[in-house]
Amino acid sequence: MSSETPAAPSLADRITRDEEKKSWADEVNSPATEEPPTLTQTEAVPDQTDGAGQPFGGSQLSEPEYAVQVKLADMQADPENPLYSVKSFEELNLQPEILKGIVGMGFRKPSKVQERSLPLLIKNPPENLIGQSQSGTGKTAAFVLNILARIDLSTPEMQKTPQALVLAPSRELARQIAGVVRLMGHYMEGLQVEVAVPVEAAQRGRKVEASVAVGTPGTVMDLIRRRTMDARQIKILVLDEADNMLDQQGLGDQCTRVKLMLPKQIQVVLFSATFPDNVVKYAHTFAPNANQMTLKHEDLTVEGIKQIYLDCDDEEAKYDVLVKFYGMLTIGSSIIFVRRKETATKIEQRMSAEGHKVVALTGGFEGQQRDIIIDAFRLGHAKVLISTNVLARGIDVSSVSMVVNYDVPDMLSRPGGPLVADPQTYLHRIGRTGRFGRVGVAVTFVSSKSDWQKLMDISKYFNAEIQKVDTSDWDDLEEQVTKIIRSSRAGTNFKGNSV
Numbered sequence: 001m002s003s004e005t006p007a008a009p010s011l012a013d014r015i016t017r018d019e020e021k022k023s024w025a026d027e028v029n030s031p032a033t034e035e036p037p038t039l040t041q042t043e044a045v046p047d048q049t050d051g052a053g054q055p056f057g058g059s060q061l062s063e064p065e066y067a068v069q070v071k072l073a074d075m076q077a078d079p080e081n082p083l084y085s086v087k088s089f090e091e092l093n094l095q096p097e098i099l100k101g102i103v104g105m106g107f108r109k110p111s112k113v114q115e116r117s118l119p120l121l122i123k124n125p126p127e128n129l130i131g132q133s134q135s136g137t138g139k140t141a142a143f144v145l146n147i148l149a150r151i152d153l154s155t156p157e158m159q160k161t162p163q164a165l166v167l168a169p170s171r172e173l174a175r176q177i178a179g180v181v182r183l184m185g186h187y188m189e190g191l192q193v194e195v196a197v198p199v200e201a202a203q204r205g206r207k208v209e210a211s212v213a214v215g216t217p218g219t220v221m222d223l224i225r226r227r228t229m230d231a232r233q234i235k236i237l238v239l240d241e242a243d244n245m246l247d248q249q250g251l252g253d254q255c256t257r258v259k260l261m262l263p264k265q266i267q268v269v270l271f272s273a274t275f276p277d278n279v280v281k282y283a284h285t286f287a288p289n290a291n292q293m294t295l296k297h298e299d300l301t302v303e304g305i306k307q308i309y310l311d312c313d314d315e316e317a318k319y320d321v322l323v324k325f326y327g328m329l330t331i332g333s334s335i336i337f338v339r340r341k342e343t344a345t346k347i348e349q350r351m352s353a354e355g356h357k358v359v360a361l362t363g364g365f366e367g368q369q370r371d372i373i374i375d376a377f378r379l380g381h382a383k384v385l386i387s388t389n390v391l392a393r394g395i396d397v398s399s400v401s402m403v404v405n406y407d408v409p410d411m412l413s414r415p416g417g418p419l420v421a422d423p424q425t426y427l428h429r430i431g432r433t434g435r436f437g438r439v440g441v442a443v444t445f446v447s448s449k450s451d452w453q454k455l456m457d458i459s460k461y462f463n464a465e466i467q468k469v470d471t472s473d474w475d476d477l478e479e480q481v482t483k484i485i486r487s488s489r490a491g492t493n494f495k496g497n498s499v
């Protein structure tokens with residue numbers, strides 16, 4: 001992966017140069033009065049703003065508040081819905097400052113995963129948990145609330161001592177989680193949160209002085225080894241996207257090493273939307289005697305996400321279709337997933353040259369550049385983002401109404417073996433839309449028999465319908481997709497099977 005050719009000057013490069021700020025503003029279609037996001041600005045907004053309640057500056061999408069609450073209330077009253085719950089947050093025995101934070105985020109009722117996992121997580125003595133629930137159903141809040149309920153902020157000393165550690169697979173996700181901790185813990189006096197990801201950590205070179213640390217495993221391992229982070233008081237370890245963290249050779253090793261450097265008696269919490277069979281055993285070794293909340297493959301897909309695919313003759317046809325989709329991609333925000341970093345850069349350059357406003361973000365970009373791009377996307381300054389699997393998991397931008405699988409997600413069946421379908425990655429990618437009861441459309445491009453076979457394997461694995469759409473009547477297709485995207489909350493669907 002690191003052999004990627006250096007990217008041509010990307011949008012991030014361009015926006016750091018003053019003389020080009022105007023072109024950024026033009027390019028991302030931001031209001032004329034608004035300054036383009038500079039690094040300082042984006043750093044000044046470290047918390048995610050979308051998905052947060054109005055008191056914290058979240059946009060709440062552009063849906064009228066009343067309509068949102070009414071539809072969400074219906075969903076939360078339906079026992080079949082993953083957002084269903086019978087309890088209120090008040091009944092979960094959380095401190096008043098935490099409850100205030102929850103209210104500030106606009107949360108009215110817990111989701112199923114929150115209602116079920118919270119009592120297991122916060123009871124004493126602490127027990128481990130392996131928790132699974134569909135994408136966008138509020139797992140982050142579940143583990144964050146447990147952390148906030150358990151940390152001791154009674155002395156300045158403790159406020160600066162890491163007591164909870166969250167590990168996530170990407171820099172963007174680590175920053176996002178830290179943002180959620182800050183928002184939820186907004187009313188807790190003395191709460192300090194630090195992000196431990198490459199660049200910041202290296203630049204900082206000073207001790208981590210926070211009660212909650214969120215980072216990527218390699219950087220955290222390094223910080224503890226160099227004693228820049230004192231791990232002796234850590235009592236909670238959370239692995240978000242735990243299956244990915246434990247499965248991937250490198251990440252798995254790093255997580256294990258980090259855990260070995262922590263006190264023996266810690267609460268281990270593993271969360272993900274997917275726990276494929278091959279990692280379940282290791283998950284239980286990593287989190288011994290854990291309480292478990294798991295789901296069957298068939299129950300993993302989110303109803304609000306309409307899954308479709310279309311046939312493209314070849315690679316060039318995929319590009320042409322993508323360009324034709326542009327109007328639909330910009331109704332809300334969209335993420336286009338490709339297999340390789342080079343493809344992301346190539347599409348970005350080609351579409352930009354043709355006058356379309358798109359940005360790309362891959363693991364090949366330098367950290368600060370990545371921060372600028374993801375922040376611009378979160379804030380809606382950039383609406384179409386092309387990325388690799390680096391952003392497939394966890395990223396929560398509620399305005400994402402469309403996901404395009406430009407390349408069908410696949411993986412090596414074994415080292416040196418053939419490429420096979422990667423159902424987990426498919427689920428996480430499409431889960432970037434349809435967050436917490438919203439609707440979205442996930443489109444997969446199929447340009448070969450093997451693409452088609454992989455997609456059918458994915459459909460079978462989840463027992464989910466992925467509907468083929470006919471591109472011969474483009475106007476009809478556009479009308480249908482637009483209707484779903486504009487409906488904003490689950491309930492509206494494609495008419496029959498006719499698209």
Ligand SMILES: Nc1ncnc2c1ncn2[C@@H]1O[C@H](COP(=O)(O)OP(=O)(O)OP(=O)(O)O)[C@@H](O)[C@H]1O
Nearest residue numbers: 051107109110135136137138139140273394396436
């Ligand atoms: N009880 C709630 N009421 C309203 N909104 C909520 C509630 N809980 C979480 N949310 C919102 O739902 C969105 C999705 O939550 P979150 O990112 O935690 O999902 P997730 O289950 O971790 O998804 P993924 O598997 O994709 O990582 C967030 O914007 C969050 O603010």
